[in-house]
Amino acid sequence: MDNNLEKIPDTGEKKVPDKFSRIFEWIELFTLYFSIGLIILLLFFKHSPVVGISMNPTLNNGDILIVSTFNYTPKSGDIIVCQSEKYGLDTPLVKRIIATEGQTVTIDYENWSVTVDGIKLDEDYVNFTGGIMKPSNYLDGTFTVPENHVFVMGDNRNASTDSRDSHVGFIDERYILGKVSLKLLPLSDFKKF
Numbered sequence: 001m002d003n004n005l006e007k008i009p010d011t012g013e014k015k016v017p018d019k020f021s022r023i024f025e026w027i028e029l030f031t032l033y034f035s036i037g038l039i040i041l042l043l044f045f046k047h048s049p050v051v052g053i054s055m056n057p058t059l060n061n062g063d064i065l066i067v068s069t070f071n072y073t074p075k076s077g078d079i080i081v082c083q084s085e086k087y088g089l090d091t092p093l094v095k096r097i098i099a100t101e102g103q104t105v106t107i108d109y110e111n112w113s114v115t116v117d118g119i120k121l122d123e124d125y126v127n128f129t130g131g132i133m134k135p136s137n138y139l140d141g142t143f144t145v146p147e148n149h150v151f152v153m154g155d156n157r158n159a160s161t162d163s164r165d166s167h168v169g170f171i172d173e174r175y176i177l178g179k180v181s182l183k184l185l186p187l188s189d190f191k192k193f
Contacts, residue, residue, distance in 0.1 A: 046178060048081045050094050054154030054161065055079070058125050059094060064185035067178035074100050074150050074173060076116065079180040079193055082152065084168045087161070092177060095152035095162050096125075099145045101173075106142040107164070109133045112157070127156040136164035148173050 050063040058079070059065070067081050074080070078097045083089045099105045099116045106115040109132045114121045134157055145151045149170035154160025163170055183191040 046081075047184070048092055048094070048177070048180075051092075053159050054156050055094055055096070056127050056156040056159070058096075058155045059180075059183065060189075063183050063189070065094070065180045066182040066184050068181040069178040072176065072179050074176060076100060076103075080150075080152070081177040081180065082150075082171045083175040083177065084171055085175065086166070087168045089175065093152075093162075093168070094180070095154055095160070095171075097150050098153050098163075099151040101145050101147045101149055103151075104142065104144045105151055107133070107136070107139075108141070109135050114153075125155050127158075129158050131158075134158045134160070134164070138164055138166040138169060146170055150176070 046067045046069055048065045048067050050059045050061055050065065053061055065081070074097055076097050076099055079094065080097060081092050081094055083092060087093065098114060098121070103116050104118075107113075108115075112126070112128055112133050114123065149172055151163045152168075152171055153162045153164065162168055180193050182193065183189060
């Protein structure tokens with residue numbers, strides 16, 4: 001080693017990165033966080049539009065929903081996106097779970113009341129209209145939900161094709177696509193569920 005080399009004195013000043021380097025660092029950071037967020041969104045969430053008026057007034061035709069698909073266990077009261085073997089697996093339905101497997105449901109069509117395991121549901125979300133609730137062409141007034149199935153209804157009871165209808169019936173839990181977590185669009189009506 002040559003001892004004759006002069007050492008450059010340390011002035012204590014640090015080199016300030018130029019503007020281009022700072023911008024590039026911000027772009028790298030943004031890209032990293034955006035990618036991580038996108039991966040999480042794609043793995044654990046999906047989006048789904050609302051088609052029709054069966055969930056009015058809670059959800060409206062054209063609303064865009066964010067649906068959580070990660071480790072979901074069906075619960076009464078949850079709004080879900082599902083498919084029905086009878087209705088067609090290519091048609092997603094947005095409905096509210098009224099009862100889960102083993103629960104006994106009684107529907108009083110004249111008085112617009114639903115009872116689950118002897119307890120009348122407080123359904124302030126239902127769109128009540130004049131006359132009787134749309135009757136079932138599938139189930140009598142009292143029934144028990146089969147194992148690994150749920151019973152669903154739309155909030156707009158007289159304009160909903162749901163588990164009361166023989167074309168839909170009980171929903172197999174395997175065909176629940178996820179629980180509605182957010183109403184994303186329109187932004188003016190953003191809502192968390």
